[in-house]
């Protein structure tokens with residue numbers, strides 16, 4: 001048996017396994033995504049039952065086997081149980097888990113995505129921001145951590161940082177008014193440009209603390225959706241239920 005390790009993470013997936021066990025996928029700070037077995041988790045009085053619920057976040061004591069980890073002890077700090085009480089929150093929350101699963105790999109360090117997931121679920125439960133906006137923020141920030149985000153801080157042709165206004169999907173970035181004059185793509189409101197910059201650069205604790213008017217939201221909603229979809233090669237199951 002290998003040495004015990006403490007993993008900080010969140011349960012992305014959970015499925016029954018064998019007669020009494022569960023097989024979970026954890027997104028961890030230390031080891032990226034890991035598959036782990038929780039022996040006896042489905043026995044009625046198992047102390048590990050709560051550690052196998054979707055969204056459960058905390059410390060997992062585990063040892064590594066040949067093809068999977070085994071969880072021996074867990075200390076769950078946040079269960080996010082209220083998500084399951086509301087259908088919309090469940091759909092959005094499941095979508096966020098699925099996207100995190102899609103964009104992370106075993107063995108890669110995943111602190112940023114884990115922290116993002118955590119603050120995003122907190123924002124869902126807080127109820128102060130419209131759910132579709134939370135979704136777009138989460139998607140763009142996920143692309144940022146994945147290293148596949150558009151250039152929105154300076155003109156991709158001349159490098160100027162002022163008067164950025166035309167977004168060209170094929171060039172994957174913004175053009176200033178001058179360079180973008182004869183280009184296709186959408187002409188963005190100043191507030192839309194600022195919102196994109198904010199989503200890519202704001203500290204996590206401030207990420208879900210702004211408002212957009214309808215016109216600006218419609219612009220970034222369309223844009224982020226198109227950009228995000230271009231990095232996803234299969235539909236997410238939970239996305240079918242999103243509005």
Ligand SMILES: [Zn+2]
Pocket residue numbers: 155156157158159160175176177178179180
């Ligand atoms: Zn330019």
